[in-house]
Every structure is written in C-alpha cells, then in structure tokens.
Amino acid sequence: MSTVAETQIKLTPEHDARPGASVRSRLQDLLPKIVLAPSFAATIVFVYGFILWTIYLSFTNSKTFPSYAITGARAYQRLWRWTFESDPPSSWYTSITNMGIFGFLYILICLALGLFLAILLDQKIRGEGMLRPIYLYPMALSFIVTGVAWKWFLDPGLGLEQTLHQWGWTSFHFDWIKNKDFVIYTVVIAGVWQASGFIMAMFLAGLRGIDGEIMKAAQIDGASTFQLYRRIVIPMLRPVFLSAFIVLAHLAIKSYDLVVALTSGGPGGSAWLPSNFMYEFTFKRNEMAVGSASAVIMLMTITAIIVPYLYSELREKSR
C-alpha cells in the first residue's frame, strides 16, 4: 500500500509540469482494469453467454446442429418423464440416482478421511514432510490416469482378485466394476483415492492455523483429546469445511472423465452421471435440445445446493 501512495505523491508535481506524465499516471490507474478486461470479457461471453445460449437451445428442436426456432419445452417433458422410469431404468434415471449416490458418498468420505488423516498427521510425527506429498500426490494425476489405473486394479481378471487368487485365496470375490448395481461405488472408490489427500492438505493447513494457546487452555481446563477436537478444533475448521465442500462438489459434478476411463459407461450404461448423459445426447445422439436441457437441470441443481450454502456461510462471517 505504502509504495502506491509514495509514487502518487512523487508523480503529482510532475503532473502539472509535463502533460506526458499525466497520461502515464492515468494509464497507471487504468492498468489493472485494462489487464483484467480481456479475462472479464472472456468470462462474460464464454461462461455466462454460453449458459444463456444453452438455456435457449434447450427450448428449441436442435438435433445435430443448433436450430433457432423456439419449439417449447419438449426436451424437459422427456427428461421429466424419464425421471420416473425406474424399471427398467431410463438412462436419465440412472444418471441422476448415480449422481446422488456418488456425490453424497464422495463428498462425505473425502471430508471424513481428509480430516482424519490431517488430524493424524498433525500429531507432530516424524517424517511428516515425506508423508504429506505421498497422500497429496494422487491429486496431481488426471482423472483419466486414475480411471485407467483403477480399472486395471479392480478388473477381476487382471487386478486385485486375480492376484489374490494366485496367492491362494481363491474364494475372494470382488467384481463390483463388472456389476451393474455396484459399479458406481467403484467410481466413488477411485474418486476418493484421488481427492482425499488434497482435502487432507486443506484441513492440515486449517489445523496449523489454530492458535495453540486455545488448545492449551482447553487442556488445562481438563478437556480430553476427543472433546478437544469435537468441541474446539472441528468447529474452528468451519471455513475449511466450506472450501473443501465447494472443491469436492464441483469435482463430483464434473467427473465425466473418471466414469469414462474407469467404466466406459458401465454395464448397460449403469455408471452414467448426468455429465455423461449430456455429452452422449448432445454429441453422439445428435439430440442437442435434450442434452442442453439436461445441462440446464445440472446447473440448476448445483445452484440450488451451492447458493444457499454460500449465502448462509458468507452472511454469518460478515455479521
């Protein structure tokens, strides 16, 4: 702050003397805006512009190519009908129930595991500097790599089951990845493996930020370790929970590539998430209107979850 103030003071006298300097100082004032303008414009067009574009398309009869005549909410009617077709499950029904299962378990397990690992690592143990990157490393991999590696590991004819059979445990049976009812849980496993280390790092940073004095005071007052975490540490980590939740929620909703790499859609399409549905219908089946409608529904779902949460959290902070 002080440097900015100083330069301004220095510039003021010259300002009157030379007109060139006045341009320069005005430019300096404008510089941040100029630098930000392209990315701002890009965001307006490529994010919000295309959101509106997608909403518009969902009310047309677009097939392979966008068509611009509004033809009503037929795409939504179809999705609405598919929402209740559970036997045999429609692709849309499968996608949204999978999203529920995957989103809930993925976020919950990642938070729980991340917090647990962070608390363990926070016990001032030896070799922490080495352990931390080991847990954090999976986050550096792309979903595709994670998906392919877990696909091989979970494949009954190739990975875990085969290995254990060779070691003599022939009754071992684990074919979730080939089972239409369980394949979505393998996506949870791979997803959790990838993200929980990152969540751990977030919690660890949060734990390090807690004032040691408070902990000591609590200990002097006779709090047990469990109480200490339950009543003091975890409530103080609340902002970290918020950040972690938002990171995980958006990872869960966009995890199209994990499903494709791990299961290539699962037996009979049983591992689809709404993002897979959207891509399939828009680009493979040339049903752009239905694809757009499903994208709009995804956006509304995210908005319905994130906005109230952000609102309540941010309001409390400002109070």
Place this chain on the structure above:
Amino acid sequence: MLRKLLIGTALATSFAFSAHAADVKEVQMLHWWTSGGEAAALNVLKQDLAKEGFAWKDVPVAGGGGDAAMTALKAMVAAGNYPTASQMLGYTVLDYAAAGVMGDLTETAKKEGWDKSVPAALQKFSVYDGKWVAAPVNVHSVNWLWINKAVMDKIGGTEPKTFDDFVALLDKAKAAGVIPLALGGQNWQEATMFDSVVLSTGGPEFYKKAMNDLDEESLKSDTMKKSFDNLAKLVTYVDPNFSGRDWNLATAMVIKGDALVQVMGDWAKGEFHAANKTPGTDFLCYRFPGTDGTVVYNSDMFGMFNVPDDRKAAQVALATATLSKSFQSAFNVVKGSVPARTDVPDTDFDACGKKGIADLKKANEGGTLFGSLAQGYGAPPAVANAYKDVVSKFVHGQIKTSDEAVTELVKAIDDAK
C-alpha cells in the same frame, strides 16, 4: 519500434497469403485412421495424390477416436472452415448434406461411372438429393463369425449352418473347457451381435422391416421376442468377466485360443493379420449361422465439403483416387473390409476377403444388402443409440425378459424418432 511492428505485420500477412496459396494444392483431411495398418493403407492414397501434385494435410484431432473427430468437425463447419473431406459414417453425411455444407461431385461421378459400380444401398448415404456428396471407401459387414481353427479341430466342430447348430457348437466348446463365445460387453458390440441374431432369427425380409424401416409391428412381433431370447441364449456362453471389454481384446481371446468364436464385423480380421495368422489354417471366417447370402454392412465414407472453387480440383482428385480400383484394392486388403465398388478384382485378397467380395456382389444383386442398425447404417444416430441402450440393458439384466425388451425397444425408438 513502430516500424518493426509494421514490418512484422507485413511479413505475417504475406505468410498468411502464401499459406492460402498452398491451400489450393492441398487436401485437408479429417480422419481417425491412425493405427498402424490403417495409416499404412492411407499412405497409398497419399502417394496417389502426390503423383498428381496434391499435398496431403491431416487435420489434427485431439483424442483420436471417431467421437472426438466428429466434435472437431462440427466446430470446423460451424466456423465456416471446411476441410476438403472428412471420414464420416452413415447418417452423419446426410445430416451435413441437409445442413447444406456438402459439395457436389456429380460430374466426377458421372465421368467415373460410380452410379453403376457402387452398390445401390451405399448410394443412399453418398448421394443426397440427386447429388454425390461422399466417396465410399469400403464396405464392412458385421454378420461374421471368427473362429480359432486349432480349438475348432480340438472339439471336432464343423461350420454351423443354423442357429441351433451354433448353440450345439458352443456347447461342445464349453464341455471342452474353452470359453465358447468371446464378447466385449460394450453396448455397440452387443448390438452388433444382435444385428446378426435378428437376421438369423427372422430372415432378410424381417431384418429390413424391423431394423431399417423401423416398422412397429415387426419390432414388437414374436420374431423379435425370439431374437431377444436367442441373444439371451448366446450370452450364457460368455465368460463372467466380459462386461466393458474392448472388442480387440475379445478378438485376442480367439487368436490366443482362450475362446472359440467371436461375432464381430470384418475389422476383426485386421487383428488376426496383425498377429500373423492366416485364414483357413489359423482361423476361420463363416457367415453368422443362417445369414449366408445376406450382408449387413457399414461403410466408411469420405464426405466432401463445399470448399471454395479454387480448392475443388484437389477435392476431385481425392475423390477420384479414393474410388480408383487400385486404391480400393490396396486399402481394403489391409483394412479387412471389401471394396466399395463391385468391379474391383479380388486377386490380392485372402480367402475371407474373396468370400466377402462375392457375398457383397450377390447381396447387391439380390437386394439383400442391409444397413447395420448397431453401426448407424440402419437409422439415424438417435435411434441407433436408443437401440444399443435397450440391447445392452437386456444383456446386463436391467431389462429382464424379452417381452419387456420388445416394449422398451418400441418405446425407445419412438422417443428417438
């Protein structure tokens, strides 16, 4: 500073112009034939064009597969930046033609006599509104059995002529402790097999009515139910680990002798060749039992875009070279398919290829050359994918009975129309 900038701009502009000048003598091609054999086969085409002074330029596609290429093509066309040609499948050609972005090769077609040499069923996709818009490269057919000869000899099997023969053969393999049927549990593979099952169960007439005309009566008929029951029967012969397997891994099971037979299109032959196997001595190719004389096809096409006039010469050269007899023979020998024109000599082809060429000719003359629904030549992509959904859900148990499957099929196709 300003001068430098000006000079730079001038240079850049002149580069842009010279690049544009090069365009005229250049074939810009969007395709996903990047694997060893296919790339080698395309090289023949590149050399043919080079002789006439046209350079070849691949349009890069991230990701490699056909889906990624189609997404890239959509973006290019939307931006008005047409490639000279693009590898395309079935209804995609017609979709683009309906959008008015395809070129017109009718003159060349007349000169080269494509109307007579290319099977009529294929012309449904390469001719739109009386105009030639695409050059077919090959004809694949899907109603084939690929059998490991060593295993066949071991179990003492003979060529199955009917569906019941086929089941008996599979039983023999099962008794001998071999996986009878190699199948990859991905929806397109299951549906490709089901194409053959429907043809075998209902015959050519029924196949056309149900799978190409999408006639509702046929789709919910007892014959269709019987087809689903037959499919269910075949699925009992696959290994428990089949779901999600890639098609070439299933072919590898047959090559290695772990499995007896795979039902797959003739692109599977490419895998046998890559493993240095010879038809007749190492592996056998039969038509799917009960479908001899009928060919269920799909075809790769080069869709020709409506490029500016100065680039048309390159396009015509590409189309002519693509349908020339020498390229058709050279390419298809490697690819495993058969030529897209019926007057190409079969001298360079192996036994399976010779049979394929003869079958295609016969089917073309007898009117039994039908589009494969699973491969997107029976109906537009929305319908074809709805069909794949139903077949796959039936194979994996989300749909439990053939009654339910037929109801779902009618509903799904209705939805997608």
